[in-house]
Amino acid sequence: KEVTEAPTTIFDKIIKKEIPSTVVYEDDKVLAFRDIAPQAPTHILIIPKVKDGLSGLSKAEERHVEILGYLLYIAKLVAKQEGLGDGFRIVINDGNDAGQSVYHLHVHLLGGRQMNWPPG
Numbered sequence: 751k752e753v754t755e756a757p758t759t760i761f762d763k764i765i766k767k768e769i770p771s772t773v774v775y776e777d778d779k780v781l782a783f784r785d786i787a788p789q790a791p792t793h794i795l796i797i798p799k800v801k802d803g804l805s806g807l808s809k810a811e812e813r814h815v816e817i818l819g820y821l822l823y824i825a826k827l828v829a830k831q832e833g834l835g836d837g838f839r840i841v842i843n844d845g846n847d848a849g850q851s852v853y854h855l856h857v858h859l860l861g862g863r864q865m866n867w868p869p870g
């Protein structure tokens with residue numbers, strides 16, 4: 751995976767619709783779109799539209815509490831929208847050891863198959 755900690759990432763271009771993505775949910779605060787390399791039948795990324803320093807969860811400050819909670823709430827809404835009534839998994843990769851490749855905080859929503867723990 752290519753790693754970038756640049757202030758802007760490919761997700762900024764997705765937010766601005768400068769590169770295409772399959773959007774499944776959007777409002778003024780967040781965007782949810784299908785992962786380009788799905789690891790499960792349903793694999794969606796949920797991101798804040800304003801990065802505000804949140805390159806990853808490890809950069810979270812108290813001012814981010816509201817958006818962090820909102821991202822999880824939207825993940826739940828999208829899971830329902832996607833028909834994941836039998837279950838789903840939420841993942842946030844942070845930093846090199848986790849294999850984070852895009853440094854704009856994102857919540858992975860995975861579902862549609864049985865997950866194994868670990869490694870899944």
Ligand code: 5GP
Pocket residue numbers: 760771772783784785786787788795842843849850851852853
């Ligand atoms: P990370 O490894 O940082 O947790 O997750 C980044 C995710 O972004 C990966 O699952 C990767 O497939 C996805 N991704 C990277 N570039 C693009 C893109 O241009 N479009 C979409 N839809 N997903 C992308």
